[in-house]
Amino acid sequence: MRFLVPFKQIIFDFDGVLLQSADLKTKAFAHAYEDEAPELINAVVAYQEAHGGIGRREKFRFFERSIFGRQASEERIDALCAQFKSFISDRILEVPEVAGARALLEYLHGNVKMHVVSGMPQDELDDICARRALTSFFENLIGVPVSKPEAFASILKSEGCSPLEVLAIGDSTTEFEAARDLCIPFLAVVPEGATNKFPPGTCSLRDFSGVKSTLHKMRTCATSSRMSS
Known part of the structure; x- marks a missing residue:
């Protein structure tokens, strides 16, 4: 790989992170x-x-x-x-993807395990990912009734990895808090013009435009998390 990925697992939220929904x-x-x-x-x-x-x-x-x-x-x-x-x-089905999201998934696929954890009902999450040709990128698609804290903890356990080997990417405080409570590094998606709801110092980006710049943000998250642990 030309650009090293500093995590073994990445957990994506769905709405607002993969789709502009x-x-x-x-x-x-x-x-x-x-x-x-x-x-x-x-x-x-x-x-x-x-x-x-x-x-x-x-x-x-x-x-x-x-x-x-x-x-x-x-x-x-x-x-x-x-x-x-x-x-x-x-x-x-007509909502556009977040800029650069599919390119990032294609780059990461086969090199790092990826998961989706969403507040969407499980059956709808499965259906939408299938119809939008996203399912094959992910190890797991986890929706309601499983909560985000439960899903994050389950991924840590099933994959046998430490929190610092995982990155959570989301656009809401729900997944931020789930990651924080488990000491999982977090990367916030804050679209241009949107209010930043996250604490000062939280790693963030507007979208995934440019794989290289996105991976740089991931490395920043990894470094800051390991320094504070």
């Missing part, structure tokens, strides 16, 4: 509550933008209880999830 998911939540008061819809959007990476059922339960002040039945949550799924089902 984070905004689509936000619109889907807003659409589910389109008949509610605008200020309440704005609260739903604000929460979603600040808490990506959490499963939609958990979010809908939070919205119903904490924003709309009602105790929703499981039938109500099922209906909201079905509406959400219907909204994104075809649209997500």
Whole structure:
């Protein structure tokens, strides 16, 4: 390899990291509550933008209880999830990939083990990755109901590696916190114009444009993590 990869395992989030689908998911939540008061819809959007990476059922339960002040039945949550799924089902196949993502996957494939850990339901994650020809790049595709902390810990155990041999890449504090709690180095994806939600000093990039520059960021994460361990 021309550029050395400083990790044995890389864990990718999906929405906003491999696909530019984070905004689509936000619109889907807003659409589910389109008949509610605008200020309440704005609260739903604000929460979603600040808490990506959490499963939609958990979010809908939070919205119903904490924003709309009602105790929703499981039938109500099922209906909201079905509406959400219907909204994104075809649209997500048209969403562009994050710039440079596929080139990076092609470069890394066969040289480092890669995994996807997503807040998307498992069946949808499997289906979308298959339909977008992404499945073959990854050792594992892990979605809900497995939480991100559980998935990260499972990968460490099954692969028999130390946390410093793994890199987590994500765009939300959900996966950042899961990585931090397990001492896994983290690389944040913060698109141009987006608010940086991560603590100062967190390694970050806008997208994966240029394999060489992306690997340089990975090496920076590896160095800073080992110095602080």
